[in-house]
Amino acid sequence: MLTMPDVRAPRLLCVEVHEGRPLSFLTETAAAHLAAxxxxSVFVPTTTRTRKQYRRIHLPxxxxxxxxxxxxxxxxxDGESDRDWQGAVAxxxxxxxxxxxxVLAHLERTAHPDWTRKLRTAEELFAYVVTERALVPELWLKELSDWAGQRGWSLSAQGSKVYLVPRPLTKSAAVAEVVRRxxxxxxxxxxxxxxxxxxxLAGDHGWRPGHGELADQGWTAPQVTALGERGVLAGELILAELLRRV
Structure with missing residues (x-):
C-alpha cells in the first residue's frame, strides 16, 4: 500500500512470492530496521497465517x-512446531x-455461492471464507458473528476474507509462552x-497503523499508539519506534 505520488514512492524489498508473483513488501529502510x-531483541513474527503461508515470507x-x-x-x-504447545491448545x-x-457446517449452509469464492480451514483450528466482499450482506456478517459468539468463536473480516476463530485461540497466549521461555x-x-x-492489549506498549480492521473501527487502548500512516510507511515507522525502544 503506497499512499503517495509515484515519484515519492520509496524503494521496496519483496519479502514474499506466491505462485510466481511478488506479493508482500517492506521499504528498504524498514528492512534495515528489522535486521537491527x-x-x-527476541523478535517474534506473529500471524494468523498457517505455517505454510508463513514460510513463504523471507524477512531480512x-x-x-x-x-x-x-x-x-x-x-x-527454531522453525519447528512445539508439540507441547500444540497439545495445550487442543x-x-x-x-x-x-x-x-x-462451525464449518454452518458456513457451508449459510455462505451463498453468489459471493463465496472459497471456504477453507486453517491447520484444522479455524475456518475462513474468501468472498466477493462488496456483495456480502452486512446482515449475514452480523448474524454469523452472533451465532459464532454463542459458541465461543469470534468473527474477523479482513479484506476479502471472513475468519471464524475460536476465542481461546489467541496470539497473546502464545506470546506469553514465549516470554516465559x-x-x-x-x-x-x-x-x-x-x-x-x-x-x-497484552503488550507493555503497542502500535496500530492507520489501515486495517482496527483502524476502520477507530479501536485503540491506553498503551497503544494509533498511527495515521498506512501501508509500508506505517510498517517503517513502527519498526523505527520498536528499534528506538529496544
Whole structure:
C-alpha cells in the first residue's frame, strides 16, 4: 500500500512470492530496521497465517528463534512446531468452544455461492471464507458473528476474507509462552486486525497503523499508539519506534 505520488514512492524489498508473483513488501529502510531489531531483541513474527503461508515470507536479518502461526495455534521454535504447545491448545479448544466441524457446517449452509469464492480451514483450528466482499450482506456478517459468539468463536473480516476463530485461540497466549521461555521483561507489539487486539492489549506498549480492521473501527487502548500512516510507511515507522525502544 503506497499512499503517495509515484515519484515519492520509496524503494521496496519483496519479502514474499506466491505462485510466481511478488506479493508482500517492506521499504528498504524498514528492512534495515528489522535486521537491527532482530539482532537486539527476541523478535517474534506473529500471524494468523498457517505455517505454510508463513514460510513463504523471507524477512531480512537472522532467522527468528520463535514464531507464532495460526493465530496462536502453533508456536514455532527454531522453525519447528512445539508439540507441547500444540497439545495445550487442543485441550483448551476442546474444553471452551464448539468444534470446528460445527462451525464449518454452518458456513457451508449459510455462505451463498453468489459471493463465496472459497471456504477453507486453517491447520484444522479455524475456518475462513474468501468472498466477493462488496456483495456480502452486512446482515449475514452480523448474524454469523452472533451465532459464532454463542459458541465461543469470534468473527474477523479482513479484506476479502471472513475468519471464524475460536476465542481461546489467541496470539497473546502464545506470546506469553514465549516470554516465559525467553525470560524477557518488556513486550512490544504491533497489529492491524481484530485478531491482533488481544496481542496489543497484552503488550507493555503497542502500535496500530492507520489501515486495517482496527483502524476502520477507530479501536485503540491506553498503551497503544494509533498511527495515521498506512501501508509500508506505517510498517517503517513502527519498526523505527520498536528499534528506538529496544
Amino acid at each position: 531489531l532482530a539482532a537486539r 536479518g537472522p532467522p527468528a528463534p520463535y514464531a507464532i502461526c495460526a493465530n496462536g495455534g502453533h508456536l514455532l521454535v 485441550r483448551r479448544l476442546a474444553e471452551q468452544c464448539a468444534p470446528l466441524a460445527e 525467553a525470560g524477557t521483561e518488556v513486550v512490544l507489539t504491533a497489529g492491524d486486525s481484530l485478531l491482533d487486539a488481544d496481542l496489543l
